[in-house]
Amino acid sequence: MNPIGIFDSGVGGLTVFREIARLLPHHPLIYLGDSARVPYGTKSPAIVQRYSLEAANHLVQRGIGMLVVACNTATSAALPALKKALDIPVIGVIEPGARAAAERTKGRVGVIATEGTVSSRAYTRAIHAIKPSVEVIESAAPLFVPLAEEGWGNTHVAREVAEIYLEPLLDAGIDTLVLGCTHYPILRGTIEHVVGDQIAIVDSAETTAECVREMCPSPVASRHHLPAERGDGRRSRGEGSHTFLVTDAAERFRRIASEFLEQEIEKLELVSLS
Amino acid sequence: MNPIGIFDSGVGGLTVFREIARLLPHHPLIYLGDSARVPYGTKSPAIVQRYSLEAANHLVQRGIGMLVVACNTATSAALPALKKALDIPVIGVIEPGARAAAERTKGRVGVIATEGTVSSRAYTRAIHAIKPSVEVIESAAPLFVPLAEEGWGNTHVAREVAEIYLEPLLDAGIDTLVLGCTHYPILRGTIEHVVGDQIAIVDSAETTAECVREMCPSPVASRHHLPAERGDGRRSRGEGSHTFLVTDAAERFRRIASEFLEQEIEKLELVSLS
Numbered sequence: 373m374n375p376i377g378i379f380d381s382g383v384g385g386l387t388v389f390r391e392i393a394r395l396l397p398h399h400p401l402i403y404l405g406d407s408a409r410v411p412y413g414t415k416s417p418a419i420v421q422r423y424s425l426e427a428a429n430h431l432v433q434r435g436i437g438m439l440v441v442a443c444n445t446a447t448s449a450a451l452p453a454l455k456k457a458l459d460i461p462v463i464g465v466i467e468p469g470a471r472a473a474a475e476r477t478k479g480r481v482g483v484i485a486t487e488g489t490v491s492s493r494a495y496t497r498a499i500h501a502i503k504p505s506v507e508v509i510e511s512a513a514p515l516f517v518p519l520a521e522e523g524w525g526n527t528h529v530a531r532e533v534a535e536i537y538l539e540p541l542l543d544a545g546i547d548t549l550v551l552g553c554t555h556y557p558i559l560r561g562t563i564e565h566v567v568g569d570q571i572a573i574v575d576s577a578e579t580t581a582e583c584v585r586e587m588c589p590s591p592v593a594s595r596h597h598l599p600a601e602r603g604d605g606r607r608s609r610g611e612g613s614h615t616f617l618v619t620d621a622a623e624r625f626r627r628i629a630s631e632f633l634e635q636e637i638e639k640l641e642l643v644s645l646s
Numbered sequence: 647m648n649p650i651g652i653f654d655s656g657v658g659g660l661t662v663f664r665e666i667a668r669l670l671p672h673h674p675l676i677y678l679g680d681s682a683r684v685p686y687g688t689k690s691p692a693i694v695q696r697y698s699l700e701a702a703n704h705l706v707q708r709g710i711g712m713l714v715v716a717c718n719t720a721t722s723a724a725l726p727a728l729k730k731a732l733d734i735p736v737i738g739v740i741e742p743g744a745r746a747a748a749e750r751t752k753g754r755v756g757v758i759a760t761e762g763t764v765s766s767r768a769y770t771r772a773i774h775a776i777k778p779s780v781e782v783i784e785s786a787a788p789l790f791v792p793l794a795e796e797g798w799g800n801t802h803v804a805r806e807v808a809e810i811y812l813e814p815l816l817d818a819g820i821d822t823l824v825l826g827c828t829h830y831p832i833l834r835g836t837i838e839h840v841v842g843d844q845i846a847i848v849d850s851a852e853t854t855a856e857c858v859r860e861m862c863p864s865p866v867a868s869r870h871h872l873p874a875e876r877g878d879g880r881r882s883r884g885e886g887s888h889t890f891l892v893t894d895a896a897e898r899f900r901r902i903a904s905e906f907l908e909q910e911i912e913k914l915e916l917v918s919l920s
Contacts, residue, residue, distance in 0.1 A: 408689060409683065410688070411685075414895055415681075416894050416895050419894050514792055514795075515789070515792050515793070519789070522788060524789075528806070529803060529807055529810070532802070532803050532806065620689050620693050624688055624761070646920075
C-alpha cells in the first residue's frame with residue numbers, strides 16, 4: 373500500500389491531513405511542508421508552480437500512490453502542471469470545496485482565502501464550471517493565517533478580525549461561505565460564531581478528505597483492519613504510519629503541528645527540495 | 647558616488663530606507679526586497695545566511711558602496727558572514743538599536759521582534775556587549791508584521807494586539823522598548839499609545855539611518871547640492887535616485903511600498919537571486 377502524499381507550503385495543510393487521517397485511519401500518510409519557502413500566498417504563480425513540482429517530485433521518490441495538494445495557492449497555480457507531470461492521481465483542495473459550495477448554495481457564495489488565491493479567481497472559475505448561475509464573491513483574509521499559527525484562533529482579536537473581514541460578505545447576502553485557505557479551519561469556531569447558523573460553511577479540508585476517500589481504491593479503506601483483526605495486536609509495518617517532512621525550521625513546525633493536530637509529532641524529517 | 651544598497655526579506659526594510667532617504671536625500675539608493683523568499687523570521691539561521699549572501703552579491707554587482715542589512719533576522723543570522731564576504735562597509739540594524747537602548751535605559755530594556763530574532767538573543771548579546779548590567783527582556787510579536795502589511799497599523803485590532811504583546815513587558819517594568827523588527831515602525835503610533843510616554847522607544851530604522859549617515863564619507867552628505875547650485879536645474883545622473891528590486895510579486899510590493907513610503911514607487915525591477 374503506497375502512502376498518500378499531502379503537500380503544503382507550511383502548516384496549513386495539516387487541517388487536510390487531519391481530516392484524511394480521520395477518514396482513512398489505517399492508511400500511511402506522508403506530509404510535506406515546504407517551510408523554507410512558506411508562504412506561497414503572496415508569491416507569483418510561476419514560482420509557486422516550480423516549488424510545487426519540486427515538492428511533488430520529492431514525494432514521488434518516496435513512493436506515494438496519490439498526491440493531495442493541501443494548499444489553495446499551489447492548487448490554483450500548479451494543479452494542471454502537477455497532473456501533467458505525475459502519473460499518479462493528484463487531488464487539489466479547490467475542486468472539492470467548489471463542488472460542495474455549488475451543491476449547498478441557494479445562489480450566492482462567499483469565498484475567503486489568501487491574496488494569491490483570491491487574485492487567481494480559481495474558486496469563481498471552479499464554481500461556475502459546475503453551476504454558472506451562482507454568484508461568487510471572493511475576499512482576502514490574510515490575517516487569519518498568522519492568527520492560526522499564533523494559536524489565537526479562538527481569541528477576542530480573532531473574533532474582531534473575522535467581523536471586519538466577513539462583514540462585506542454578510543452585507544452582500546451570501547448564503548454559503550467557503551474557507552478557501554487550509555489554515556482557516558483552525559478559526560472555524562470563530563468564523564461560525566460571526567456568520568451565524570444561517571450560512572453554510574464549506575471547509576475545504578473536509579471536502580478534500582472526502583474526495584480522497586472516494587478516490588482511494590476500496591481495499592485501502594477496508595483491508596487494513598485485517599492485521600488487528602488477526603489478533604496479533606500489531607498493525608502491518610507502515611500501515612497507518614504518519615511521516616512529516618519539512619524543508620526548514622523543524623521545531624517551529626513541530627510546535628504548531630502539535631497544536632493543529634492536537635497530538636505530538638513523532639516522525640519528523642528535515643529535507644531539501646532545491 | 648556609489649549607491650547605498652539596502653536589503654531586506656520583503657517590505658519591512660522600507661522603514662530603514664525611508665529614514666536613510668530622509669537623512670541623505672541626495673544619495674542614490676538601491677533597495678532589494680527578497681519577496682520570493684519572505685519571511686526570513688521563521689527560517690533557520692543557515693538558510694537566512696545563504697539568502698543574505700545571495701542578495702548582497704547581487705547588490706555588489708550593481709556597484710553599491712555600502713550595504714545596509716535592513717532586516718533584523720538577516721542581521722542576526724548573517725552579519726558576520728556578510729562582513730567577511732564583502733569588502734565594502736556592512737551595517738546591520740541590531741547594533742545601532744542596541745547602542746541607543748543601552749544609552750537611554752535606566753536598567754531594563756524590552757525588545758519586541760520576530761520569533762527568529764528573539765530566538766537568536768541577538769539584542770540581548772548586543773546590549774550586554776555595550777552595558778552588561780542592563781536587564782533585557784525579549785518577546786516575539788509576530789502579528790505586527792501582517793498587521794503592518796495589511797495597512798492595519800493604526801486600527802483598533804492593532805491596538806488590542808499591541809496591548810496583549812506589550813502587557814508582559816510593561817508588567818516587567820521596562821523603561822525602554824526596542825522595535826526590533828523593521829516592520830514595527832509602521833505601528834509606532836499604536837505602540838506609543840499603549841506604552842505611554844514614560845517608556846523610551848528605540849526605532850531601529852531611525853538609529854540605523856543615523857549610523858549610515860555617520861559612516862558615509864562627508865562628501866556624500868554635502869557635495870550633491872552642487873549640481874542644483876550650478877543653476878542648471880538638473881541633478882547629476884544617479885544622484886538621489888531610488889531603485890527598487892524585488893525577487894517576486896512586484897505589484898504587491900509596489901502597493902505596500904507606496905503605503906509605507908507614502909509615495910509612488912517609480913523604478914521597480916524583478917530580479918532573480920538563485
